[in-house]
Amino acid sequence: MSARRPAPGDMRTHAAPAAVDWSPRQYVKFAHLRARPALDLLDVVMRAFSRDEGPRAVFDLGCGTGITTRLLAERWPAARVTGIDSSPPMLAQARAMTGDTSIEWREADLAAWSPPGDADLLFSNAALQWLDNHAQLFPHLIGPLRPGALLAVQMPRNYDQPSHENMVAAARSGPWWARLEPIMRTRPVARPEDYFDILAPHARELDIWETTYVHALEGDDAVLEWTAGTGLRPYLQALEGEDRDGFLAAYGELTRAAYPRRADGRTLFPFRRLFLVARR
Numbered sequence: 362m363s364a365r366r367p368a369p370g371d372m373r374t375h376a377a378p379a380a381v382d383w384s385p386r387q388y389v390k391f392a393h394l395r396a397r398p399a400l401d402l403l404d405v406v407m408r409a410f411s412r413d414e415g416p417r418a419v420f421d422l423g424c425g426t427g428i429t430t431r432l433l434a435e436r437w438p439a440a441r442v443t444g445i446d447s448s449p450p451m452l453a454q455a456r457a458m459t460g461d462t463s464i465e466w467r468e469a470d471l472a473a474w475s476p477p478g479d480a481d482l483l484f485s486n487a488a489l490q491w492l493d494n495h496a497q498l499f500p501h502l503i504g505p506l507r508p509g510a511l512l513a514v515q516m517p518r519n520y521d522q523p524s525h526e527n528m529v530a531a532a533r534s535g536p537w538w539a540r541l542e543p544i545m546r547t548r549p550v551a552r553p554e555d556y557f558d559i560l561a562p563h564a565r566e567l568d569i570w571e572t573t574y575v576h577a578l579e580g581d582d583a584v585l586e587w588t589a590g591t592g593l594r595p596y597l598q599a600l601e602g603e604d605r606d607g608f609l610a611a612y613g614e615l616t617r618a619a620y621p622r623r624a625d626g627r628t629l630f631p632f633r634r635l636f637l638v639a640r641r
Contacts, residue, residue, distance in 0.1 A: 397574060399432065402513055402638075407436065409511055416510075419437060419440045419480075421442070422484065422485035423471060424452075424488075425451045425455070427464070431462075440481075444464060452466050476506060477505070480505075482510065485515070487517060488516075495550075499556070500562075503639055506641040513638045517635075523616065524588055531612035532596065535607050541608075546595075553571060557569055560637065560639045568637065570637075571633060571635050572633070574633075578628045582616070582617065584628060584630050585617075
């Protein structure tokens, strides 16, 4: 399926999905690989603060199971660190994995959440792609920040690759299409230059880049197992019974053909991600 490229003011193709029922167990299957972009983003953010003058108030937006939140707390132990997510199961897992620490976990819908004026760092790893209308969202996040504060974001931008295009193809291939068509979001993240246009009027420094990670995945149906913890979740949540099984079978067949296992049994999975760091 060929989808139109979203303009900066309309980064959606269809209606946004209902709240996704996240599976912490499925998501953390590839935790070490999912953490890599967060570490790369954190490395850039660390250089923006001196060790003696680090951020005092840090917010991890879409914290999930809290892996990135813990990294932020370890890097700046004197800071007030808050992890924010809309999924109770994810937050429960974050609390269980973190134990007795000073991190505050808060349930909130990021589409309606506003940063406090004393925030020094808004950090978001692979979360904001689930929200629509980035032309309004990003100014809303950076606008209340004090001068010098940072907005640091990583979002997947793999939507033109087989891992994601096959979701659309599989959705169209069976009687389940009527249930899936209303939740299709084929291009939720726009081009880097679109984010430059959105953020440049609000930032005195702006760094935007892309990285393609080539993951060597283990096991059967490795790419399906990866997407089942993220992009595939809204589709699986919308279906049940034979429709769910049929859709998964169709997606698995397409994806195995697109990402064949290599001679050593592993599957190479290129995955492009967009990064931006904006200083207010």
